[in-house]
Structure formats: C-alpha cells, structure tokens
Amino acid sequence: MSVLEVKDLHVSVETEQGTKQILKGVDLTVKQGEIHAIMGPNGSGKSTLAYSIAGHPKYHVESGSILLDGAEVLEMSVDERARAGIFLAMQYPVEIPGVRMTDFLRTAKTAIDGEAPAIRGWVKEVGEAMGALRMDKSFGERNVNEGFSGGEKKRHEILQLELLKPKFAVLDETDSGLDVDALKIVSEGVNRAHAATDLGVLLITHYTRILRYIKPDFVHVFVDGKVAEEGGPELAERLENEGYDRFLQPSGVA
Ligand code: ADP
Ligand code: MG
Ligand code: MG
Numbered sequence: 001m002s003v004l005e006v007k008d009l010h011v012s013v014e015t016e017q018g019t020k021q022i023l024k025g026v027d028l029t030v031k032q033g034e035i036h037a038i039m040g041p042n043g044s045g046k047s048t049l050a051y052s053i054a055g056h057p058k059y060h061v062e063s064g065s066i067l068l069d070g071a072e073v074l075e076m077s078v079d080e081r082a083r084a085g086i087f088l089a090m091q092y093p094v095e096i097p098g099v100r101m102t103d104f105l106r107t108a109k110t111a112i113d114g115e116a117p118a119i120r121g122w123v124k125e126v127g128e129a130m131g132a133l134r135m136d137k138s139f140g141e142r143n144v145n146e147g148f149s150g151g152e153k154k155r156h157e158i159l160q161l162e163l164l165k166p167k168f169a170v171l172d173e174t175d176s177g178l179d180v181d182a183l184k185i186v187s188e189g190v191n192r193a194h195a196a197t198d199l200g201v202l203l204i205t206h207y208t209r210i211l212r213y214i215k216p217d218f219v220h221v222f223v224d225g226k227v228a229e230e231g232g233p234e235l236a237e238r239l240e241n242e243g244y245d246r247f248l249q250p251s252g253v254a
Pocket of ligand 2: 033034035
C-alpha cells in the first residue's frame with residue numbers, strides 16, 4: 001500500500017512586494033484508499049499545497065519534503081510525478097488546440113503506463129467511463145478543453161482520473177461552479193475511482209457541500225499556511241454549522 005507524506009513543508013512565492021511565505025510547516029500523511037478533505041478559509045494556502053505537490057514552478061519549497069513511498073517527490077519532474085502515480089489535474093494545459101480528447105487520453109495513458117493500451121479494451125473503457133460521467137460520445141472528438149464549459153472541464157478531469165488510475169489524486173475545488181447534478185456526477189466518478197483502484201484522495205474544498213457526496217475519512221483545517229485542526233467527518237459537519245469564524249478570531253474576546 002502506498003503512502004504520500006507531506007513533512008514540515010514551507011513554501012513561498014515571489015510577489016511584487018517581495019518573498020511571501022505561504023505554507024508554514026504542513027504535515028500530512030495520506031495512505032492509499034483514504035479520503036482526506038483539506039478545508040479552510042480563502043487564502044489559507046490550500047491551492048498552494050496542491051501546486052507544490054504538482055511541482056508548479058512559481059511555488060518555491062523552502063524546506064520540508066513530500067515523499068511517495070519514501071521517494072522524494074520534490075526531486076521529480078512534473079511528468080515523473082504523474083508516472084509515479086500522483087494525479088494532478090492542474091498539470092494539464094487549459095486548452096490544447098488541435099488535439100482531440102480521445103487522442104490526448106490515449107497519449108496520457110501511454111506515457112503513464114509506459115506502453116500503449118490495447119486498442120479494443122481501451123476504446124470500450126473510454127466509452128464506459130464517458131457514459132458513466134454522462135458525457136456525450138461526440139465529446140471525444142472535440143479538442144481538449146477548447147470551448148469546454150466549467151462543468152465539462154471538471155468531467156474531463158474526472159474522466160482522466162478514472163482512466164489513468166493513479167495512486168493519489170489531488171482535487172482542488174472540484175466542486176466550484178458545479179450545479180447539484182454535475183456535482184453528483186463528478187462525485188460519483190471520484191467514488192468509483194476510489195472503490196475500483198483504492199485511490200487516495202486529497203480533496204481540497206472551501207465548502208462542505210461536496211462532502212455530502214464524497215465522504216472523507218479525515219478532515220484537516222488549514223489556517224494561515226498550517227493545519228490548525230484535524231479530525232474525522234464530524235469536523236466537516238461542525239464547519240458546516242459554524243463556518244471558519246472560530247479559527248479567525250481570538251477565542252474568549254467579546
Ligand atoms: P487558498 O487556496 O486556501 O484560497 P492559496 O494557496 O491560493 O489559498 O493562497 C494563499 C495565499 O498566498 C493568499 O494570500 C494568496 O494571495 C497568496 N498567493 C498564492 N499564490 C500566489 C501567487 N502566485 N502570487 C502571489 N501570492 C500568491
Ligand atoms: Mg477508503
Ligand atoms: Mg484555492
């Protein structure tokens with residue numbers, strides 16, 4: 001069983017005002033098969049964690065480490081991270097003019113597995129996965145993300161997740177901009193991937209809404225670049241009722 005470990009991670013970005021520290025010592029362990037919700041107020045550093053795992057060049061890791069089964073992820077290229085089994089939706093270009101989705105998916109699958117999938121089984125698998133996500137067949141003929149609506153982009157993300165079969169997926173605000181029907185379809189896709197391949201999930205979300213459909217085993221609350229509180233699903237329920245106020249105001253002050 002694989003383990004993804006974030007250890008005492010400090011991350012900064014360069015801004016016009018100088019170097020800004022964003023992550024200030026994040027510790028997190030995700031085992032395969034576990035679903036971890038990363039919650040927290042806007043600006044607390046949730047996306048920065050996702051980008052750091054993804055290897056986005058804008059985010060400088062000052063210290064700490066990210067280990068996948070003991071191997072240092074920070075030393076891997078973005079491609080190597082994907083081949084190692086980490087799925088990061090944001091690593092893919094927003095739009096790829098002239099590349100059909102079906103070709104893109106097959107190329108990505110080939111790159112990650114190190115060999116091309118057998119064509120008949122693959123076509124069937126893609127068709128079934130698209131059907132489960134209620135994506136029209138014609139979708140496969142369209143160019144990647146070209147003119148996709150917000151909901152279509154999210155479905156495409158989850159389609160990749162189901163087909164590429166990573167060990168860990170980092171999903172940043174997958175719920176944003178989805179109506180309830182699309183949210184259900186996308187959540188079911190994540191749950192299928194979790195059940196089928198024992199996927200480990202880092203589900204980053206500001207709102208508790210998606211947690212009605214994807215049940216986290218653990219909840220971590222980010223505040224000011226650190227994990228301020230951790231618990232089980234009951235913590236998400238508490239946040240649903242109370243919001244983040246108690247993390248943002250000093251307690252006991254009238
Ligand atoms: P969250 O996803 O929790 O809303 P972010 O990780 O996006 O938080 O941002 C955390 C803080 O870092 C915010 O104050 C944000 O403005 C700042 N930040 C993030 N990325 C950049 C960047 N590329 N340049 C400057 N500031 C950034
Ligand atoms: Mg599980
Ligand atoms: Mg964010």
